[in-house]
Amino acid sequence: xxxxxxxxxxxxxxxxxxxxxxxxxxxxxxxxxxxxxxxxxxxxxxxxxxxxxxxxxxxxxxxxxxxxxxxxxxxxxxxxxxxxxxxxxxxxxxxxxxxxxxxxxxxxxxxxxxxxxxxxxxxxxxxxxxxxxxxxxxxxxxxxxxx
Amino acid sequence: xxxxxxxxxxxxxxxxxxxxxxxxxxxxxxxxxxxxxxxxxxxxxxxxxxxxxxxxxxxxxxxxxxxxxxxxxxxxxxxxxxxxxxxxxxxxxxxxxxxxxxxxxxxxxxxxxxxxxxxxxxxxxxxxxxxxxxxxxxxxxxxx
Numbered sequence: 001x002x003x004x005x006x007x008x009x010x011x012x013x014x015x016x017x018x019x020x021x022x023x024x025x026x027x028x029x030x031x032x033x034x035x036x037x038x039x040x041x042x043x044x045x046x047x048x049x050x051x052x053x054x055x056x057x058x059x060x061x062x063x064x065x066x067x068x069x070x071x072x073x074x075x076x077x078x079x080x081x082x083x084x085x086x087x088x089x090x091x092x093x094x095x096x097x098x099x100x101x102x103x104x105x106x107x108x109x110x111x112x113x114x115x116x117x118x119x120x121x122x123x124x125x126x127x128x129x130x131x132x133x134x135x136x137x138x139x140x141x142x143x144x145x146x147x
Numbered sequence: 148x149x150x151x152x153x154x155x156x157x158x159x160x161x162x163x164x165x166x167x168x169x170x171x172x173x174x175x176x177x178x179x180x181x182x183x184x185x186x187x188x189x190x191x192x193x194x195x196x197x198x199x200x201x202x203x204x205x206x207x208x209x210x211x212x213x214x215x216x217x218x219x220x221x222x223x224x225x226x227x228x229x230x231x232x233x234x235x236x237x238x239x240x241x242x243x244x245x246x247x248x249x250x251x252x253x254x255x256x257x258x259x260x261x262x263x264x265x266x267x268x269x270x271x272x273x274x275x276x277x278x279x280x281x282x283x284x285x286x287x288x289x290x291x
Contacts, residue, residue, distance in 0.1 A: 052269055
């Protein structure tokens with residue numbers, strides 16, 4: 001079980017209450033596909049991903065970015081049971097989607113950077129620590145059911 | 148993984164020109180974040196009494212790091228050769244585990260995102276990430 005301080009709980013809920021899932025989700029996924037182009041291997045049926053402009057204008061990428069953020073919200077709503085919350089999604093990512101779990105960390109780094117850009121100075125070292133701890137728990141839970 | 152294209156070098160130099168004026172701020176913030184978010188990095192600084200963001204040691208080290216990055220930008224066409232002395236320093240004297248270069252790089256990118264959200268586009272991000280990885284590799288040259 002992960003131990004969350006009051007500050008961490010409040011910080012995570014605060015961040016997610018302030019971000020626009022339709023903006024942050026697509027921005028994070030786009031950034032991941034541009035900065036770590038090998039992650040495009042999982043989106044073969046998304047159409048045009050030939051360059052940064054194409055990726056950023058791709059509606060399927062945008063839609064999936066929003067889906068991811070909505071998925072993260074499930075963990076925000078129940079921070080004491082993240083492992084259980086993502087058990088099914090972990091099986092999905094492993095058995096059906098065959099995603100290398102190292103990629104979860106790449107996406108989470110991009111999400112950190114997008115959120116940092118969104119909050120600027122307010123994204124202090126303390127806030128960053130809480131956010132990265134949250135994402136690390138998410139990433140670990142998503143990799144849990146791989147075998 | 149670490150061959151910088153002509154475009155990468157152009158992007159890095161242009162972005163560096165924009166941020167080098169705030170070099171000390173960026174370096175200090177990145178080092179402070181690294182120590183806070185990745186506590187294992189504190190093991191290299193046990194000789195500092197104060198490891199908070201306002202500590203003079205952290206500020207000084209932030210300046211040192213950014214001076215090194217600036218030097219790397221100037222020597223972007225031959226990082227291995229240009230950073231030879233720094234590599235020897237990190238290999239034989241400091242003996243910093245190279246995994247930590249990645250950690251500091253990540254925090255440099257986070258700071259750049261907080262300070263220049265509109266300029267730190269995905270294209271700038273990928274070139275800076277590649278550049279910092281190339282710097283890390285050059286710094287690891289002399290390790291073994």
